Each structure stands twice: as C-alpha cells, then as structure tokens.
Amino acid sequence: MGKKILMKGNEALGEGAMRAGMRHYFGYPITPQSEVAAYLSKHLPKRGGVFLQAESEISAINMVYGAASAGRRVMTSSSSPGISLKMEGLSYLVGSELPCLIGNVMRGGPGLGNIAPAQADYFQAVKGGGHGDYHIIVLAPTTCQEMFDFAVMALNLADKYRNPVMILSDGALGQMMEPVVIPDEVPIEEYDKSWALTGAKDRPPNVVNSLFLDEKELEEHNIKLQEKFKRIEENEILYSEYRTEDAEYLFVAFGLVSRIVHSVVDLARAEGIKAGLLVPKMLWPFPKDRIAELAEQCRFLMSVEMNSGQMVEDVRLAVNGRRPVYFYGRMGGGVPAQRRVLEELKSHIEGGTK
Amino acid sequence: MPKVTIREERCKACGLCIHYCPKGVLGPSEKFNAKGYHPTEVKHPEKCIGCTICAQVCPDQVFEVYR
Amino acid sequence: MSTETMKKVYSIPESLRNRPHHYCPGCGHGIVLSIVGELVDELGVRDRAVGIAPVGCSVFLYEYYDFDCVQAAHGRAPAVATGLKRANPDLFVISYQGDGDLAAIGTAEIIHAANRSENFSTIFINNAIYGMTGGQMAPTTLLGQKSQTTPYGRNPNTDGFPVRVCELLNSLEGPYYLERVCVATPQDRVKAKKAIKKAFTYQLEGKGFSLVEVLSQCPTNWGMSVLDSVKWVKEVMAQTFPLGVFRDKGQQK
Numbered sequence: 001m002g003k004k005i006l007m008k009g010n011e012a013l014g015e016g017a018m019r020a021g022m023r024h025y026f027g028y029p030i031t032p033q034s035e036v037a038a039y040l041s042k043h044l045p046k047r048g049g050v051f052l053q054a055e056s057e058i059s060a061i062n063m064v065y066g067a068a069s070a071g072r073r074v075m076t077s078s079s080s081p082g083i084s085l086k087m088e089g090l091s092y093l094v095g096s097e098l099p100c101l102i103g104n105v106m107r108g109g110p111g112l113g114n115i116a117p118a119q120a121d122y123f124q125a126v127k128g129g130g131h132g133d134y135h136i137i138v139l140a141p142t143t144c145q146e147m148f149d150f151a152v153m154a155l156n157l158a159d160k161y162r163n164p165v166m167i168l169s170d171g172a173l174g175q176m177m178e179p180v181v182i183p184d185e186v187p188i189e190e191y192d193k194s195w196a197l198t199g200a201k202d203r204p205p206n207v208v209n210s211l212f213l214d215e216k217e218l219e220e221h222n223i224k225l226q227e228k229f230k231r232i233e234e235n236e237i238l239y240s241e242y243r244t245e246d247a248e249y250l251f252v253a254f255g256l257v258s259r260i261v262h263s264v265v266d267l268a269r270a271e272g273i274k275a276g277l278l279v280p281k282m283l284w285p286f287p288k289d290r291i292a293e294l295a296e297q298c299r300f301l302m303s304v305e306m307n308s309g310q311m312v313e314d315v316r317l318a319v320n321g322r323r324p325v326y327f328y329g330r331m332g333g334g335v336p337a338q339r340r341v342l343e344e345l346k347s348h349i350e351g352g353t354k
Numbered sequence: 355m356p357k358v359t360i361r362e363e364r365c366k367a368c369g370l371c372i373h374y375c376p377k378g379v380l381g382p383s384e385k386f387n388a389k390g391y392h393p394t395e396v397k398h399p400e401k402c403i404g405c406t407i408c409a410q411v412c413p414d415q416v417f418e419v420y421r
Numbered sequence: 422m423s424t425e426t427m428k429k430v431y432s433i434p435e436s437l438r439n440r441p442h443h444y445c446p447g448c449g450h451g452i453v454l455s456i457v458g459e460l461v462d463e464l465g466v467r468d469r470a471v472g473i474a475p476v477g478c479s480v481f482l483y484e485y486y487d488f489d490c491v492q493a494a495h496g497r498a499p500a501v502a503t504g505l506k507r508a509n510p511d512l513f514v515i516s517y518q519g520d521g522d523l524a525a526i527g528t529a530e531i532i533h534a535a536n537r538s539e540n541f542s543t544i545f546i547n548n549a550i551y552g553m554t555g556g557q558m559a560p561t562t563l564l565g566q567k568s569q570t571t572p573y574g575r576n577p578n579t580d581g582f583p584v585r586v587c588e589l590l591n592s593l594e595g596p597y598y599l600e601r602v603c604v605a606t607p608q609d610r611v612k613a614k615k616a617i618k619k620a621f622t623y624q625l626e627g628k629g630f631s632l633v634e635v636l637s638q639c640p641t642n643w644g645m646s647v648l649d650s651v652k653w654v655k656e657v658m659a660q661t662f663p664l665g666v667f668r669d670k671g672q673q674k
Contacts, residue, residue, distance in 0.1 A: 054533070062497035064504060065501050066491070066502060071508075088494055198489070199468045200487070207492075209474075368447035370647060409431040411610060414451055415454075417431060419429070
C-alpha cells in the first residue's frame with residue numbers, strides 16, 4: 001500500500017536511499033541540494049545511520065570510499081561545482097570497484113555559475129568526468145517520485161556492478177514539491193560483498209585498490225572494467241516514450257526538460273504536427289538502439305536541453321547521419337519555454353527536410 | 355647459546371644492525387646478494403647475547419633471533 | 422645448539438607478509454613497518470585490522486601488511502579512515518601518512534578528522550622530504566634544507582616555514598593523544614613502539630583520535646649515509662621538531 005507524501009525532490013532522493021538501506025551519508029553543503037543533507041541529518045540518526053558533514057566535497061567522497069570499502073550502502077550528494085571536486089574520488093571508486101550513490105542536483109555553470117537549474121554536467125556525468133577510462137551508471141529522474149524510485153534502483157545497480165551510480169537531477173527537480181508514493185517495502189537486491197574490508201578472519205586479506213604499477217596488470221584491470229561496462233550496456237536501459245507510434249518529428253529530452261517537451265508534443269499535435277518524445281531516464285547507458293530505430297520513421301530529431309548541446313551529441317551518434325538532428329537549449333539557469341520549443345520545431349519543418 | 359639468523363636476500367646493507375649491535379657480532383659479507391648488496395653476516399657468533407637490537411633497528415625484517 | 426631447541430625471540434611479525442619491500446636502505450619506514458606488525462600481533466587485532474595505504478613512499482603498504490587494506494587518494498587517508506570507522510566501528514583502523522600527504526595536500530582532512538576525534542590511529546612519517554617523487558620540498562622541510570625544488574635551501578620568504586603537525590593539532594580540542602618520536606637509535610625505537618602501542622590501545626578503548634609523528638631518516642633523498650642520516654634526525658631535525666608527548670588525555674586527571 002504505502003503512503004503518499006508531499007515532499008521535495010531532494011527529500012525524496014534521501015528517503016529513497018534510506019529505504020534502500022543506505023545508512024551512511026557524507027556530504028558538504030551546497031545549494032540547490034541542501035535539502036538532501038538537511039533531510040538525512042534529521043532522519044538518518046533515527047534509523048541507526050551516520051550523517052556526517054565533511055570539511056569538503058573531496059573529504060566527503062573519500063569518506064564514501066572508506067564506508068563503501070567496508071561494504072556498506074553509502075551515499076553523497078552535491079551540486080555541480082561540488083561534483084567537480086568529487087571527480088578524483090569518483091575515478092578511484094570506479095578503479096577500486098566500489099559501489100555508491102552520488103546525487104548531482106545540477107546548477108548553472110561554468111565556475112561558480114548560479115543556483116538555477118541546469119543540465120550542463122551531462123558530459124561530466126556520462127563521459128567519465130574524472131581521469132582514466134571509465135563509466136558510471138547515470139539515472140535522470142523527471143519527477144519527485146522518480147527521485148525516490150531511482151535512489152532505490154541506483155543502490156541496487158551500484159551493488160550489482162560494484163560501480164558508482166549517479167542520479168543526475170537539477171535545481172528545479174530538487175526543490176519542487178510533488179506527491180510521492182512511498183511503498184511499505186522497496187526491492188532491496190542482495191549481492192555478494194565478500195570483497196569488503198571486514199577484517200581478515202578465516203580468509204586471506206582483502207585489498208581495495210586502484211594501483212597497478214605493472215603495465216600488463218593495469219591493462220588487464222582496464223579490460224576487466226571495460227567488460228563490465230559492456231555488460232551494463234547490454235543489460236541496463238531505461239527510457240519512456242510519448243506519442244512516438246506515428247511520430248514524424250522526434251524530440252529527445254531528459255529530466256525536467258522532458259516534462260516541458262511533453263506538453264510541446266501535445267501543442268504540436270493540436271496543430272496537426274506529428275511530434276513524439278523519447279525520454280532517456282538512464283543517460284549512461286544511453287538508449288541509442290531505440291533512438292536509431294525511431295529515427296527510421298522520423299523526418300528529423302530534436303534534442304532539447306538546459307545546456308549548449310551535450311546529449312544531442314549522443315543522439316547524433318545513435319542516428320549516425322541517417323536523419324538531421326537539431327538542438328534547442330537554454331543555459332545559465334534558463335528553462336526552455338513550451339512556445340519557444342514549438343517555434344523551433346516549426347522553423348525546422350519549414351526549413352524543409354522533406 | 356643465543357643466535358641470530360639472517361635472510362640475506364632481504365638485506366640492503368644499510369649497516370644499522372652492524373652499527374648498533376652492542377657486541378660487534380655482525381659485519382658486511384664480501385659476497386653479493388641478488389639485489390647487489392653485501393649483506394650483513396654473523397662474524398662472531400660466540401659474542402651474540404640475543405638482545406634483538408639488530409632485528410629491531412633493521413628496516414628490512416632480515417633477522418630472526420633465538421635464545 | 423640447533424634452533425629447534427631454542428626459543429625464537431624475534432622473527433618477522435605474523436601481521437606482515439613475508440616478502441621484501443621497496444623502501445631504500447636504512448629507511449625509517451621499514452622500521453615503523455616492523456613496529457606496526459609487532460603491535461598488531463601483540464594486541465591480537467589482525468582479524469579486524471584495516472590498514473590504509475596513502476600516496477607516497479608507503480603506497481604499497483597493502484603489499485606488506487598481512488591484513489585487510491585500502492589504498493587512499495593523495496592526502497585523503499583520514500577521510501577514508503573516517504568512512505571505514507563510521508561504517509564499521511568494530512574495525513581496527515590504522516591510517517599511515519607521509520609528510521606531503523598529511524601536511525600539504527591532506528591538511529584539511531587530518532585537521533578535521535582530529536577535530537572530530539575520529540576513533541582511528543594515525544602514524545605520521547615525517548622525513549622532511551617527498552621521497553617517492555625524488556626528493557622535493559615537503560611542508561616539513563627544514564629552513565635551509567636543500568631539496569630538488571629548493572636547490573638553494575628552503576627560504577622562508579618564498580617557501581614558508583616547516584609545518585609542525587603535533588603542535589598544530591594540539592591547538593584543537595579533539596585529539597586524544599599526540600606524540601612525536603623517532604626511530605634513529607634502538608632506544609628511540611623502543612619509545613616509538615610504546616607510543617604507537619598507546620595510540621592503538623586508545624583506539625581499542627574507543628578514546629578517539631591519536632597521532633604519532635615519527636621523525637624518520639631518508640638517507641637516499643637527504644644525500645647522506647645511513648649513519649649520518651640517523652645522526653641528523655637526532656641532532657638537526659629534532660631541533661625544529663622537538664620529541665615528546667604533546668597531548669595525552671589518558672594521563673590527565
């Protein structure tokens with residue numbers, strides 16, 4: 001049954017993680033993710049957990065590294081500039097194959113930017129971000145409910161693959177309030193954690209490490225990681241579609257923007273334009289096969305984002321030149337307006353791609 | 355009689371054991387070990403009192419001491 | 422007499438893997454490694470110990486300790502230790518850092534772990550130099566001391582002053598125990614072991630943060646003979662970094 005509660009996206013993220021067994025949170029204050037820490041500082045101790053406000057983002061991610069080494073479900077969260085600070089630690093987490101949940105409630109950049117919603121950390125999230133060859137699983141919620149649900153999914157996926165998982169949200173999704181259904185029980189998947197540091201009792205010592213000085217060993221380690229990433233790409237995919245069955249013009253949008261574009265599709269349809277929408281809810285792995293498939297039936301595709309054009313590159317890679325792929329975006333905290341997106345769509349239709 | 359044994363393949367010939375041995379038991383060998391050092395060897399076994407100072411100052415865990 | 426009938430009074434600690442390490446001849450790290458191994462044996466904590474290997478000369482500690490280990494990013498050992506200990510307070514956590522790691526890139530982490538009095542033990546190896554990278558100036562390099570990046574000697578006007586970690590941490594309320602020792606002579610080694618044992622015991626008693634700073638010879642990067650280097654620790658280095666107990670809440674009334 002569960003219960004329905006009106007809560008902020010950031011709170012839903014924290015609640016979802018706790019329901020999924022996360023009992024160790026390490027973070028550093030930054031707007032617009034403050035409610036995650038505020039919520040967890042209030043509720044984690046009551047559920048026997050640890051909330052620790054670290055001296056920096058760098059310390060926080062390394063505390064995550066320590067607690068994950070101990071085999072616990074662990075989380076940190078931040079917003080864009082703070083996530084940049086965590087990138088070294090993220091690379092170590094992947095290199096040492098440690099599971100964890102990282103929340104990024106994105107704000108405008110570059111630099112100190114502002115505290116308005118943005119999606120400008122797409123590249124950083126899905127292409128690696130830190131040093132070395134790696135990927136993390138990136139989930140992109142579109143509602144407060146998904147902030148909750150994806151937190152549960154993220155902690156399961158992290159344990160499943162021994163890899164960090166990021167929830168890529170934004171300042172608006174984090175701050176807005178919506179009803180969230182909190183089920184009595186969430187599915188907690190148990191995976192082997194015999195690698196964890198629990199003390200070498202009746203077993204050889206475990207070592208959590210990303211250092212392989214020998215070139216051959218490091219290459220083998222990299223090959224093993226790449227095989228894992230390939231396995232993730234084969235097994236994990238998450239997206240939704242809206243009015244794509246007969247769509248001639250396909251929008252692709254994630255997160256907050258997908259909700260705006262959802263309405264644009266209706267506006268377009270009301271004018272007789274057969275628009276549709278694909279919403280990647282997992283940004284890595286990216287639903288490239290489905291986009292390629294839909295491209296066959298479309299005249300063109302259009303990616304709408306709150307950045308200068310980042311996901312559009314992955315859409316173009318998926319389409320591989322078969323159809324034009326256009327882009328419309330706002331930056332620095334600007335949110336695309338429905339009418340403006342519709343105009344953009346029409347201008348490309350008029351521009352002639354018959 | 356007290357006795358020290360030396361795992362000479364680990365020795366890096368830093369000389370701390372020779373310097374600090376209170377009884378002058380130890381000295382450098384003339385031969386080389388696999389690392390290319392002249393490892394410490396027991397020159398005067400009869401003088402050893404099994405005090406373990408050699409083992410304690412050794413950075414390379416070379417010694418075992420018996421009493 | 423054969424060794425079978427005799428009592429073995431010293432051998433490589435069971436908590437250390439029986440394999441050679443990469444430290445240079447005469448290096449103080451190797452001596453402290455033995456001390457840690459001996460104490461983990463003596464205290465019977467091998468089956469719940471977690472060693473933290475930092476970045477620097479001791480980066481391969483996980484190859485030497487025969488118990489669970491984690492390798493930490495440069496300077497972040499205190500944060501990793503915090504995460505481990507908070508996640509599982511039953512673990513016995515030994516954080517081990519050099520001077521560049523602890524007193525330069527990781528200054529924030531050590532200060533705040535100490536300030537929160539996190540219940541783990543830190544061994545801080547101060548050899549006044551960056552050893553692993555070839556002898557650059559460390560935060561603890563003495564005034565006038567030559568290094569690869571202070572070829573004319575450390576100049577306080579451009580390079581600042583040696584950072585005294587025990588004194589710095591002693592200004593905080595958090596730390597339970599702070600002591601500076603060295604391993605230059607057999608007598609010093611006895612004192613160092615006693616200090617580290619105290620730090621370990623305090624952790625087992627749940628007392629909070631302990632740090633033992635070990636002035637450690639680095640003959641290779643100091644460009645000295647081993648015997649000159651141990652003499653230099655006592656006669657020169659200890660002038661800037663006086664040995665002794667800075668904080669011991671266990672001894673306070």
